[in-house]
Amino acid sequence: MAKSYTESIKIKKRRKRIAANIILTIMVISSIFPIAWMFLSSLMTQGDLATGTLGKPINWQNYIEMWKNINFFAYLKNSLIICGVTTLVTLSLAVFAGYAVAKYKFPGSGIFGSTVLATQMIPGMMFLLPLYMMFINVQEKFGIKIVNTYPGLIITYSAFFIPFSIWILRGFFATIPKELEEAARIDGCSKFGALIRVILPISTTGIIATGIYIFLMAWDELLFAWVLTTDISTQTIPVGIRLYVGNFQNRYDLMMAASVVTTIPVLIMFFALQKKFISGMTAGAVKG
Structure with missing residues (x-):
C-alpha cells in the first residue's frame, strides 16, 4: 500500500x-x-516575401542593398550616441536617488518611492503633445533649439527612464547591509566616500542590469524619436527602419535585413552580460 x-x-x-x-x-x-x-x-526577395514563400537561392543581397537604399550607418551612429549618453545620464542620477531612497529616511520618503513607480502607469503617449509644445515654446522664447537635436531626445529619454531606474536600484541597494557603510564611516569615509568606495563596487551587478534596461528601452523607442526628430542628422534606427516602408516603396525585405542588423549588437550585449542582468534584477526584487 x-x-x-x-x-x-x-x-x-x-x-x-x-x-x-x-x-x-x-x-x-x-x-x-x-x-x-x-x-x-x-533572406527572401521582395516577390517571395509578398507571396510568403522562401526563395531559392538565399538572397544575401538584401544586407548589401539595405546600406545603399538609405544611409543606415547615420541612423546607427545616432542611436549609439543617444542611447549611450541616455544610459550614462540616467544611471548617474538614478544611482544617487535610488541609494538615498533606500538608505535614508526623510519626510515623504515612503510616498516618494510609491510616486516614482506610479509615474510608470501613465501611458507615454499622453506626454507627447505637451512635451513637443513645451520644446517649441522654449525655442521660440529663449532661442534654445531642442527639437531635432541630440540633447532633446536625451533629455526626453532620461526623464522617462529615471523613475523606473530609481525603483530598480532602490530595491537593490536595500539588500546591502547598512553595516558596510557604517564600517566605512568608522574607517574615515564620508557618506559620499562610503558610497563611491564601498557601496558602488559591490553594486555593479544591479547597476549593469539597470543600464541594460535603459539602453534597450532607448534603442527600441520609436514614437518620440519620430516626432522630435526631423532629418537624418538626429533620427535613430527605429525611424530609419520605418523609412523602408512608405518612403519610396514598400521594401519589407530590406526592413527585415535592417532589423536583423539592428538586433545583433543588442543580442551580443545581452548575452555577454546576461548573468549580471538576471542576478541584478532578481537581487533588486528581493527587498524594496
Whole structure:
C-alpha cells in the first residue's frame, strides 16, 4: 500500500514536470519564432516575401542593398550616441536617488518611492503633445533649439527612464547591509566616500542590469524619436527602419535585413552580460 502511494506521488510529480516542460517549450518557441521569421524574411526577395514563400537561392543581397537604399550607418551612429549618453545620464542620477531612497529616511520618503513607480502607469503617449509644445515654446522664447537635436531626445529619454531606474536600484541597494557603510564611516569615509568606495563596487551587478534596461528601452523607442526628430542628422534606427516602408516603396525585405542588423549588437550585449542582468534584477526584487 505504501509502495503504491509512493509511486502515485512520483507519477504526479512526473506529470507536473512534463506539463511544465511543455508550457516552457511553447513559450520558448513563441519567443524565438518571430526572430527566426525575421531572419528568414531578410533572406527572401521582395516577390517571395509578398507571396510568403522562401526563395531559392538565399538572397544575401538584401544586407548589401539595405546600406545603399538609405544611409543606415547615420541612423546607427545616432542611436549609439543617444542611447549611450541616455544610459550614462540616467544611471548617474538614478544611482544617487535610488541609494538615498533606500538608505535614508526623510519626510515623504515612503510616498516618494510609491510616486516614482506610479509615474510608470501613465501611458507615454499622453506626454507627447505637451512635451513637443513645451520644446517649441522654449525655442521660440529663449532661442534654445531642442527639437531635432541630440540633447532633446536625451533629455526626453532620461526623464522617462529615471523613475523606473530609481525603483530598480532602490530595491537593490536595500539588500546591502547598512553595516558596510557604517564600517566605512568608522574607517574615515564620508557618506559620499562610503558610497563611491564601498557601496558602488559591490553594486555593479544591479547597476549593469539597470543600464541594460535603459539602453534597450532607448534603442527600441520609436514614437518620440519620430516626432522630435526631423532629418537624418538626429533620427535613430527605429525611424530609419520605418523609412523602408512608405518612403519610396514598400521594401519589407530590406526592413527585415535592417532589423536583423539592428538586433545583433543588442543580442551580443545581452548575452555577454546576461548573468549580471538576471542576478541584478532578481537581487533588486528581493527587498524594496
